[in-house]
Amino acid sequence: MSNIAFQRLQREFKEVITNAEIAQTGIRLDTSDDTLTKLKGEIKGPPDSPYEGGTFKLDIIIPDNYPFHPPKVSFETKIWHPNISSQTGTICLDILKDQWAASLTLRTVLLSVQSLLAAPEPSDPQDAVVAKQCLTHPQMFTETARLWAQVCADAPGERNSQLYKKLTQLMDMGVGKESALSALSCNSWDVSKATEHLFS
Amino acid sequence: MASHESQMPSQENSDQDDSDVDDDNFDYYGEDQFEVAMYENRDDRPAGTSYRNADADPIDPEYFEYSCLQICDVERLLNECVEALCHAIPVTPALAKVLLHNHKWDVASLIRRYKLNCHLLLVETHIKPPKPVAPSSTGQRFTSCPVCVRSNLAYSELRGLACGDQFCRSCWVMHCASQLAQGASTAIECMEAKCSLLCPEDFVLKLLGDRPDLRAKYQHFVFQDHVKSHPELRFCPGADCPTVIRSKSLQAKRAVCKTCSTSFCFRCGIDYHAPTACATIKRWMIKCADDSETANYISAHTKDCPNCHACIEKNGGCNHMQCAKCKHHFCWMCFGDWKTHGSEYYECSRYKENPTVAQEAVHVKARRALEKYLHYYERFENHSKSLKLEEELRGKIKQKIDDKVNNHQGTWIDWQYLHDAATLLTKCRYTLQYTYPYAYYMEPGPRKELFEYQQAQLEKEIEELSWKVERAETTDRGDLENQMNVAEKKRLTLLQDFFDK
Numbered sequence: 202m203s204n205i206a207f208q209r210l211q212r213e214f215k216e217v218i219t220n221a222e223i224a225q226t227g228i229r230l231d232t233s234d235d236t237l238t239k240l241k242g243e244i245k246g247p248p249d250s251p252y253e254g255g256t257f258k259l260d261i262i263i264p265d266n267y268p269f270h271p272p273k274v275s276f277e278t279k280i281w282h283p284n285i286s287s288q289t290g291t292i293c294l295d296i297l298k299d300q301w302a303a304s305l306t307l308r309t310v311l312l313s314v315q316s317l318l319a320a321p322e323p324s325d326p327q328d329a330v331v332a333k334q335c336l337t338h339p340q341m342f343t344e345t346a347r348l349w350a351q352v353c354a355d356a357p358g359e360r361n362s363q364l365y366k367k368l369t370q371l372m373d374m375g376v377g378k379e380s381a382l383s384a385l386s387c388n389s390w391d392v393s394k395a396t397e398h399l400f401s
Numbered sequence: 402m403a404s405h406e407s408q409m410p411s412q413e414n415s416d417q418d419d420s421d422v423d424d425d426n427f428d429y430y431g432e433d434q435f436e437v438a439m440y441e442n443r444d445d446r447p448a449g450t451s452y453r454n455a456d457a458d459p460i461d462p463e464y465f466e467y468s469c470l471q472i473c474d475v476e477r478l479l480n481e482c483v484e485a486l487c488h489a490i491p492v493t494p495a496l497a498k499v500l501l502h503n504h505k506w507d508v509a510s511l512i513r514r515y516k517l518n519c520h521l522l523l524v525e526t527h528i529k530p531p532k533p534v535a536p537s538s539t540g541q542r543f544t545s546c547p548v549c550v551r552s553n554l555a556y557s558e559l560r561g562l563a564c565g566d567q568f569c570r571s572c573w574v575m576h577c578a579s580q581l582a583q584g585a586s587t588a589i590e591c592m593e594a595k596c597s598l599l600c601p602e603d604f605v606l607k608l609l610g611d612r613p614d615l616r617a618k619y620q621h622f623v624f625q626d627h628v629k630s631h632p633e634l635r636f637c638p639g640a641d642c643p644t645v646i647r648s649k650s651l652q653a654k655r656a657v658c659k660t661c662s663t664s665f666c667f668r669c670g671i672d673y674h675a676p677t678a679c680a681t682i683k684r685w686m687i688k689c690a691d692d693s694e695t696a697n698y699i700s701a702h703t704k705d706c707p708n709c710h711a712c713i714e715k716n717g718g719c720n721h722m723q724c725a726k727c728k729h730h731f732c733w734m735c736f737g738d739w740k741t742h743g744s745e746y747y748e749c750s751r752y753k754e755n756p757t758v759a760q761e762a763v764h765v766k767a768r769r770a771l772e773k774y775l776h777y778y779e780r781f782e783n784h785s786k787s788l789k790l791e792e793e794l795r796g797k798i799k800q801k802i803d804d805k806v807n808n809h810q811g812t813w814i815d816w817q818y819l820h821d822a823a824t825l826l827t828k829c830r831y832t833l834q835y836t837y838p839y840a841y842y843m844e845p846g847p848r849k850e851l852f853e854y855q856q857a858q859l860e861k862e863i864e865e866l867s868w869k870v871e872r873a874e875t876t877d878r879g880d881l882e883n884q885m886n887v888a889e890k891k892r893l894t895l896l897q898d899f900f901d902k
């Protein structure tokens with residue numbers, strides 16, 4: 202990693218950790234190693250969204266030529282959102298691609314991801330299945346996204362009993378929590394279709 | 402033969418010994434007007450040379466005026482635009498380049514727009530910020546760079562564009578290097594996130610002053626970008642060819658590079674494809690790539706004679722086949738008897754749409770769609786193969802002429818017509834090949850009927866010509882030259898009626 206990148210990241214860390222105002226917006230930054238190439242981010246699901254109160258962990262990889270190249274950011278926590286892959290956590294966000302600018306910081310990136318949760322853009326999807334549901338069955342999309350946030354990101358609130366029952370039904374068959382959620386969500390919560398999807 | 406071109410179509414019958422049927426239909430299809438107009442105009446030309454002059458004839462549907470430029474010619478051309486603009490409005494050459502690159506090198510329109518509202522033009526071209534910049538406070542002795550976050554920088558270390566966003570010199574250099582690594586040059590922007598001002602050439606070159614490798618790369622990319630943004634210029638698509646083709650009109654016409662002989666469509670840059678339009682040929686190419694698996698079975702090079710079932714290998718380009726064993730004449734593409742082919746008109750090229758298609762089940766429809774596609778694809782591919790075989794034939798003819806000349810059996814001029822015939826055959830078959838994607842995407846109706854009628858006529862004459870070229874030594878010269886004229890006329894008629902550049 203270049204000297205510039207290292208200095209920049211040290212400064213960015215300090216800023217996020219010490220600034221009380223930033224802490225209030227519900228974003229955090231952590232590192233596991235001192236080289237600062239692999240970071241962990243965290244954002245709180247924004248209010249008035251199906252992700253409200255959830256804690257979403259992000260993987261951040263810093264390229265050698267940071268900040269002249271954007272960081273690679275993806276969701277570690279599973280999430281149901283049209284601009285984020287429900288399978289891999291890849292995010293479709295302009296500032297992480299061609300709209301990146303050297304003056305942007307990890308703080309601005311995390312805030313942008315957070316506002317993406319508040320304002321999905323199904324017309325420019327990363328996950329086509331989610332985007333289709335978001336456009337054609339908005340009610341089902343909201344319920345699905347909320348349940349994912351509750352099950353995967355510890356979001357508070359009453360769980361949709363109808364959907365949760367179907368989820369436990371599959372989990373009782375020995376299917377993992379996340380696979381069951383994914384299979385049901387991709388098959389419009391049709392248990393037999395989801396089962397077929399999982400066991401074929 | 403010599404007077405053939407100047408004759409009225411109605412008189413053609415007496416002059417021609419081949420197929421009488423098409424000429425009866427001549428007036429009905431209204432082709433004669435075009436032929437008269439076109440050939441009257443050529444009366445003063447030496448007979449028999451019209452097909453070779455196609456590139457120089459403004460009435461020819463394929464006529465295209467262009468020139469082949471080398472890098473220094475292009476640089477001169479672009480510099481002339483820059484100078485003209487700098488003379489007319491108060492901008493530096495570097496800013497003039499930003500303006501020209503972003504406005505199709507239209508000097509006149511830029512001058513007009515500048516005089517109308519220079520602020521608006523400069524803002525829209527990302528040269529000036531939309532709002533005036535507040536003067537930065539230079540009270541302190543030191544400052545910092547928001548990108549590398551170094552503080553205690555001297556003000557002289559900072560660089561910036563008209564937006565007032567300031568960053569240290571070394572960050573700018575790294576920014577430019579990283580943009581260049583991604584292929585950007587004319588599109589390098591300010592490092593500030595909300596700012597989209599473009600870095601002009603002088604700004605970047607000054608930053609890269611002590612990096613000759615990056616400077617060279619930058620200038621190379623800028624040149625490429627400028628050629629691409631200039632509406633009259635096209636890079637030759639030939640491998641590693643530095644030639645630039647220039648034409649005043651952006652048409653789907655054939656350009657041939659003088660350096661590497663690559664021939665291509667000036668508008669879209671791929672293989673020339675008249676009469677098919679650029680968008681259509683693109684669709685067709687994508688379709689062919691998608692369907693290559695299903696269409697693969699066609700590539701077989703051998704078929705059985707429909708009469709005696711002897712195995713026949715196609716080794717010439719002509720689709721008029723004769724079985725070596727039973728002497729049966731048949732068509733390679735539809736296996737029909739060659740004799741019945743000519744009697745109506747050349748039926749083989751016409752795909753018969755089934756009128757009851759709408760009532761059929763989905764899977765039957767899908768199969769019909771595939772059949773229809775295969776019909777056109779098979780013919781497209783088959784003519785492409787014939788072209789390759791005839792290319793070899795042309796080489797052999799050239800060799801034969803060389804041998805004859807070396808053996809003092811006449812001069813090249815005496816035998817030139819054989820080579821001309823082979824060249825014309827290639828030209829005609831090339832057009833014929835590209836009539837199939839055109840026909841595939843046509844709506845059924847009278848226009849398609851007319852198209853397929855003309856296509857069939859062209860196909861018939863081409864196979865006739867191919868047959869004669871393959872047997873050139875035993876064919877009468879006048880007969881061969883007559884066939885050449887007939888084939889080329891059919892080709893031009895079809896292009897005149899259906900090729901909309």
Ligand SMILES: [Zn+2]
Binds near residue numbers: 547
């Ligand atoms: Zn700096």
Ligand SMILES: [Zn+2]
Binds near residue numbers: 565
């Ligand atoms: Zn700026």
Ligand SMILES: [Zn+2]
Binds near residue numbers: 643644659
């Ligand atoms: Zn070339």
Ligand SMILES: [Zn+2]
Binds near residue numbers: 667669670671678679
């Ligand atoms: Zn084209």
Ligand SMILES: [Zn+2]
Binds near residue numbers: 709710725726729
């Ligand atoms: Zn036979």
Ligand SMILES: [Zn+2]
Binds near residue numbers: 732733737750
């Ligand atoms: Zn046939």
